[in-house]
Each structure stands twice: as structure tokens, then as C-alpha cells.
Amino acid sequence: MILATFSNVAFYHEIMQALNGEAVSVRRGFRFALTRWRAVLLWSLFAGLVGYLIQTIQERLGILGRVITGLIGIVWTVACIFIIPVLVREEQTTNPLKLLRSSAGTLKRSWGELVIGFVGLEAAFGAIFLTFLLTVTVVAGISIYFFNAHFHAATIWIIATGIGIVLLMALVLSWISSMVNPVYRCALYIYATEGVVPGTFDKELLDSAWKVK
Numbered sequence: 001m002i003l004a005t006f007s008n009v010a011f012y013h014e015i016m017q018a019l020n021g022e023a024v025s026v027r028r029g030f031r032f033a034l035t036r037w038r039a040v041l042l043w044s045l046f047a048g049l050v051g052y053l054i055q056t057i058q059e060r061l062g063i064l065g066r067v068i069t070g071l072i073g074i075v076w077t078v079a080c081i082f083i084i085p086v087l088v089r090e091e092q093t094t095n096p097l098k099l100l101r102s103s104a105g106t107l108k109r110s111w112g113e114l115v116i117g118f119v120g121l122e123a124a125f126g127a128i129f130l131t132f133l134l135t136v137t138v139v140a141g142i143s144i145y146f147f148n149a150h151f152h153a154a155t156i157w158i159i160a161t162g163i164g165i166v167l168l169m170a171l172v173l174s175w176i177s178s179m180v181n182p183v184y185r186c187a188l189y190i191y192a193t194e195g196v197v198p199g200t201f202d203k204e205l206l207d208s209a210w211k212v213k
Contacts, residue, residue: 002044005084008182009033009040012084015186019198032088039087039094046096050076079104084182085189106192135166 010029018024033040054076058069082103086093093099190198 001048002041005040005044005047005087006033006037008084009036009087012182012186013088015183016085016088016190016198019183019187019190019201036087036091039096039099042094043083043087043096043099046100047080078107081185082106082189085186089189089193106189 010026010033013032014024014026014029017028054069054072057072058065061068079100080103083099086099086102086106090099090102093102187198187201190196191201
């Protein structure tokens, strides 16, 4: 968790630099993350403790525990949506409770904006992944048929190539998804906290994601 948080801080820092029109530097990102090592360590320990407590409640209370931890997990996930951007921007803050309060406060001030967009992105990529899964299933079924009916080298090569292409596309899609969500999150954080339309984003497009409380 410490390593993941450290890498995310470096990654998000460079995303924000790019959104501000500056060049991206991997070295600068990790150098910045090193300056935040104390905050990264404390937040990782705090988040790990919360995760441990949620798991303990779930194990000890059975079905009721799953319901309770499910609700807690949703609240925790939503409250932590901005936690990495906060770690990047609030350079003087190391207290994990203050970081969490800042993340949740930013979301509260712009309630619904990121949640709607984030859920929309997840749903879109989920639907595409489901399509790929169904495609792989169909290809596998056809493969079994051809293996039984027409077992020769050319058929094996065609089937293997088809499955390989589908899996490669799924891998590329997964990588794109892992890039899109952090960029979207950083853009909305900048817009929510500074009122600035970052990078090449369109103000009307960002405003359309807002759900005024």
C-alpha cells in the first residue's frame, strides 16, 4: 500500500503538471513523492488500519457485518476519491485525518460531479470488458468445435491468433482505463478547488458533470 500510494502521488503530480501545460518528467514525479514520504507513510498506515477494521467487522458479524462493511466501504471509497490529489497539493499536511477531511470536503462542495463521471467511466469500461469477455467465450466455443471437427495446423493458428488479438485488445483497454480515470479525477479536482479549466478540457463539458446540491 505504501508503494502504491507513493507511485500514485508521483503519477498524479505529473498529471497535474501536464494539465497546467508543462512537460512531464518521471524523475520529477518521484522526486516530489519523496518529499511527501511522511504523508504517504501515515496515510498508508491509516488506510490499512481502516481496511483491517472493516475486514474484522465483516468476519465477526457474519451477514450483518457484510451489510455494515458494505455501507462503510461505499462511504470510505467516496470520501477518498480526492485523496491522492490532496496529497499532491497540500504539501504541508501530513495528518491523514486532515487529508481525508480535505478530500471529503472538496467532494461535498462539488457534490455529485466526480461521482457521476467516475461511475459513468467505470460503467462504460465495464460494458466494453463484458463485450470482450463474451467475444472470448464465443471464440473459445468455436475453437472447441474446430478442434473436434477440423484438427489441423492452419485451424490452430487462426484460432490462436484470434484469441491473442482479443486478449491484447482487452489489455490495451485496461491500460487506457487506468490512464483515463486519474486524468479525469485530477482535472475535476483542479476545477473544483481552483475554478480553473485545466489543459484542453472544455468548461461546458466539465460543468455538465456537475450536480448542484
